Amino acid sequence: MTKPQTTRQKRANGVESRQRILDATVEIAGERGYEGTSIAAVSAACGLPASSIYWHFKDKDDLIAAVIERSFDTWLAAVQLPGEETGTPLERVTAMARNVAKSLIDAPDFLRLGLMLALERRPAEPRGRTMFLQVRDIARAKIAETAEALVPGLDEESVQILTTYAVAGADGLFVQREINGDAVDLVAMLELHAQLVYEAATRMAARSKA
Template sequence: MESRQRILDATVEIAGERGYDGTSIAAVSAKCGLPASSIYWHFQDKDDLITPLERVTAMAANVARSLVDAPDFLRLGLMLALERRPTEPRGRTVFLRVREITHQKITEVLTTLFPGLDEAAVHTLAVYTVAGADGLFVHRKVTGDAVDLVALFERHARLVHDAATRMAAAR
């Protein structure tokens, strides 16, 4: 499992610098220090290696950048979501609708990238993805830690991708 993560980390770094066309199995091999045969042990080809992972990490990075640029939406939304009042504030309704749309989009991406996963597995991963993102945001706010939220979201996306890959392979 460690070699797979080294391969994925190297791929994300290279693809981030050079893009899809500039990323090759040879470049990934050189970056991670593993032979090409190790890469092919885990991944069929370049598309299997880069396309789904690059897509989910890019999405995660975009979400994180949005949260860094406008943190009050999530902060206020989470506060409203946790409160129960006799009359629902409109802001809570809007926030919950945005969360529902986010969940649906994550579900669509997971279903597209991992067609072998059943509905229950996709749902579990989508819930985990949103909850993990919430946790990363809350941790940063609660602790005042100046941790790079974009990097954390990218790591979270890679972990979800890896979990989905393992779950699909086990089916």
């Protein structure tokens, strides 16, 4: 997900410029969506001319995809930081939810922009949308994995249902917070969500064994 540094490049501020362009883009795209993100606006926000943007990125599609990629890296780093891997299964699930909540508060750009792209269905699907769905599947797979590890005895279908429900709850609560702002206590809500999902999981596992 990060560029290999084959040749040392200190002489010009190319790398820094690239970051500044991405910073400006994630801000604007997170506010106005794909179509609403104009190259002129990005240029004004980062202080670099349009030609520089097109030197660093092939086209607008490429720029948006790069933003998704980088903001996913940021979010993934935030969500994986404190690896609380001790305690009861319920405690571990709750800690996981708390991490997700904090990371979504600290780095909301990834999910906000991603959901906007995901809801749009234009004829020629932009690369950014595909990229979002791909990295989202990675997160989904990790959740499924965790479910199987912490709640033994779950059949395949139950895991799928629980995973879908878990992701949906996170998405929905995130949307609520985006709409209502700090009035929504994302940490508390996601902890509640984790608890409810965990209970549903244990019940499904018990039913599956019987």
